[in-house]
Amino acid sequence: MKIFLLIFLSILKTGFAQYFATCDGLTLFNTAGQVAYVNWPEEGISDTFCTYIFKAPINYYLRANISYYLAGTSPSCNYNQYVAVSIDNMPNWDGYNRFCGYRSNDDPLVVNSIANELKLGISSSYSDQFVSVSIEILPLEQGNCDCSWNPRRRIINGVDASPNEFIAHVGFKATVGSFQQSFCGGTIISQFYAITAAHCIANINDIYGISNVIMRVGSFNITAPLEADTVYAEEYLLESAVHHENYNNPQNANDIGIVKTSNYIRFTRGVGPACLPFLYEGFFVPDGSTLTAVGFGSTEYALDAEYDTNSWILKKVALYVESSLANDCTNDDVVCTVGAQYEYTRGDSCTRDSGGAVYGYINNRYFDFGIISRGVDCGGINSHSYNMYTVYYLNWIQSQTENIFLCDLR
Numbered sequence: 001m002k003i004f005l006l007i008f009l010s011i012l013k014t015g016f017a018q019y020f021a022t023c024d025g026l027t028l029f030n031t032a033g034q035v036a037y038v039n040w041p042e043e044g045i046s047d048t049f050c051t052y053i054f055k056a057p058i059n060y061y062l063r064a065n066i067s068y069y070l071a072g073t074s075p076s077c078n079y080n081q082y083v084a085v086s087i088d089n090m091p092n093w094d095g096y097n098r099f100c101g102y103r104s105n106d107d108p109l110v111v112n113s114i115a116n117e118l119k120l121g122i123s124s125s126y127s128d129q130f131v132s133v134s135i136e137i138l139p140l141e142q143g144n145c146d147c148s149w150n151p152r153r154r155i156i157n158g159v160d161a162s163p164n165e166f167i168a169h170v171g172f173k174a175t176v177g178s179f180q181q182s183f184c185g186g187t188i189i190s191q192f193y194a195i196t197a198a199h200c201i202a203n204i205n206d207i208y209g210i211s212n213v214i215m216r217v218g219s220f221n222i223t224a225p226l227e228a229d230t231v232y233a234e235e236y237l238l239e240s241a242v243h244h245e246n247y248n249n250p251q252n253a254n255d256i257g258i259v260k261t262s263n264y265i266r267f268t269r270g271v272g273p274a275c276l277p278f279l280y281e282g283f284f285v286p287d288g289s290t291l292t293a294v295g296f297g298s299t300e301y302a303l304d305a306e307y308d309t310n311s312w313i314l315k316k317v318a319l320y321v322e323s324s325l326a327n328d329c330t331n332d333d334v335v336c337t338v339g340a341q342y343e344y345t346r347g348d349s350c351t352r353d354s355g356g357a358v359y360g361y362i363n364n365r366y367f368d369f370g371i372i373s374r375g376v377d378c379g380g381i382n383s384h385s386y387n388m389y390t391v392y393y394l395n396w397i398q399s400q401t402e403n404i405f406l407c408d409l410r
């Protein structure tokens with residue numbers, strides 16, 4: 001366990017308002033049980049906007065109880081008297097919510113951070129107004145963790161529109177050569193780990209070199225410069241990339257691997273972990289079950305997709321479980337899929353979609369059902385694909401992740 005320094009409301013040098021720069025604060029929490037407070041108005045500070053950032057170690061989240069008396073009515077709060085809440089600490093306040101009016105100490109507004117970062121802003125200019133906040137740090141556990149969330153659902157009280165439907169999807173890009181697209185996909189499972197295909201790990205380690213590969217999260221247009229991608233898009237360097245010890249033994253078997261990022265992946269409304277299917281251990285998957293494959297890959301892939309078919313933006317396609325396609329489709333670790341037919345083609349996953357997920361969907365959530373491995377006749381009339389069955393590899397995934405918290409489907 002790492003030791004984190006605890007600093008209560010130490011002063012940040014940067015501020016919104018230069019003339020009241022000392023009102024901004026950063027609080028680093030250390031372990032469960034700690035509480036921090038903000039009481040407004042602070043002495044000598046009024047008529048400005050103060051920013052308070054709270055951070056916890058990974059595998060924790062923050063819960064704020066906020067009571068206030070401020071002019072105006074939520075959600076517009078147009079008298080410039082409000083508490084701003086960013087449950088994912090977006091640098092530009094994207095998707096934040098405003099609150100004003102009155103909430104008593106006995107009935108505070110309770111907000112939970114999406115992951116381990118939370119940001120509050122307070123704007124007020126009258127001395128008879130107040131904002132009183134207490135914030136505590138809580139451990140993530142099965143039952144309170146969240147995964148595969150819909151960015152819109154995570155808005156406290158407002159509206160948002162974003163293309164980040166698959167918050168766990170990542171694309172791997174090489175920084176050497178002219179290959180600006182993504183050579184493989186992957187799926188975030190915790191703040192340090194993403195799973196992918198073993199043959200993608202081989203590309204990372206042996207073809208490009210691990211220091212020449214970046215993992216882009218929160219992406220919709222993987223070819224766009226980072227600034228032109230979604231507001232949630234970020235890039236991470238990799239610390240390690242390992243494949244299953246029995247990859248390719250027998251041939252094509254165990255095509256699963258895992259990468260660890262150098263810095264923790266910041267979870268936001270648009271970036272987070274996939275739900276893992278621990279619930280489905282021992283479950284039989286009937287033929288015809290519908291899955292959704294996701295990827296930045298080839299164009300054929302998108303015939304059944306709702307997005308643009310001829311670009312490197314993220315696409316999804318419906319596929320069906322079908323075990324009669326080939327003898328090896330009945331292997332325990334494999335799920336074969338086939339897409340709907342359109343004259344001479346079929347929906348399918350193709351080259352460069354490898355490593356990404358085929359998702360199941362239950363209780364309004366996508367869960368990681370399989371890892372796209374390889375296909376036959378990409379998008380052609382006889383095409384079908386092999387996916388590694390995630391349930392079969394849950395123990396292996398856990399053995400590779402140092403007991404870092406993994407969120408189950410609920």
Ligand SMILES: *[C@@H]1O[C@H](CO)[C@@H](O)[C@H](O)[C@H]1NC(C)=O
Nearest residue numbers: 035064065108110134135136
């Ligand atoms: C926040 O409020 C809940 C009840 O709504 C209470 O159980 C909890 O102790 C409060 N936390 C803090 C830090 O005040």
Ligand SMILES: *[C@@H]1O[C@H](CO)[C@@H](O)[C@H](O)[C@H]1NC(C)=O
Nearest residue numbers: 221223224225228308311313
């Ligand atoms: C994706 O980004 C590329 C490069 O910036 C751009 O040319 C293309 O139009 C973008 N595609 C979409 C669908 O936005």
